[in-house]
Amino acid sequence: MHTTHYIPPLNFSPVISTDVSLYRSGYPMPINYSFIKERLNLQTIIYVGDKEDTSAEYIAFLQQEDINFIPVHMDSCNDVDIQAKLDRILHIILNVDNYPILIHSNKGKHRVGVVVGIIRKLLQGWSIAGVYQEYGIFSGGMKGETDLEFITMFKTDLIVDKNKLPGFARI
Template sequence: MPYIPPLSFAPVVSTDVSLYRSGYPMPLNYAFIRDQLHLKTVIYVGDKDVSEEYQTFLNEQNIAYHHLHVDSCRDSDFSRHVDAVLRLVLDKRNYPILIHSNKGKHRVGVVVGIIRKLLQGWSTTGIYQEYGNFSGGSKGEVDLEFITMFETELIVKRDLIPDYVKTRKKS
């Protein structure tokens, strides 16, 4: 049986830990997820309820599932949800991680853009280009503005931070 990754699947980080992005996994993707990714955590940034079939798969694979219910980055709670994602991503005990939205374009694009900006030190140009590649060229000006303007004051345990994260020292 061939392995079929979810829609818009791509690695975000594959160093000491693995972080992936995608659209909503379907049953034909489960073998790929199970046999190739060996996930510990799935973070769903979206507006659908989890299907019974998907929940069963996650339970059988002992994958921790976090659903952050948002329609778009225009939601008043979106900043709080991004902080929740960052808390999970900044704890190496949660890896490997898959972050997905419905189609793997806009919501997950914003989350990955913020990870690129805050944790990896990417330039705005690189973030916008990657966002455009996954969104099919539709720019999503509101999404890009959200990424650009987003800031956080998260406090996390330094010894749990994955090695790929560029940490800033307090002055």
């Protein structure tokens, strides 16, 4: 009897699993593709990272599975145009047509931590203490004071289609 083993990407975790599914992780490797294909049934992947070149193998996998791949180049929360980048990500997240979604960075720690922290704070009403605690868990206890300060201060005037909002979003 052959058993298929599914191996999630580094730092994989569900973020939202109510009316929609939103996940976070590090950069998926070929060993993770069967997990993504068989377990997540993704519609969209948002990559927040600094890699300019995406492997041909990864692109072929995404095309084969008909997964919409959206790269958002982010070095850190100190990027000059960070507000526009995060508004773009939030716009994607706030449209049910894009689900299920995986947001990944290279390691699934800091950049994804900022995006998830903003989702938790703005869209779910989490306390800053809760956001900081989750950030710390995924960053391995590595301090990200700049990231945490950025999450705390982040605001947006994003306008979205209320008919497309996922149920978890408190807007």
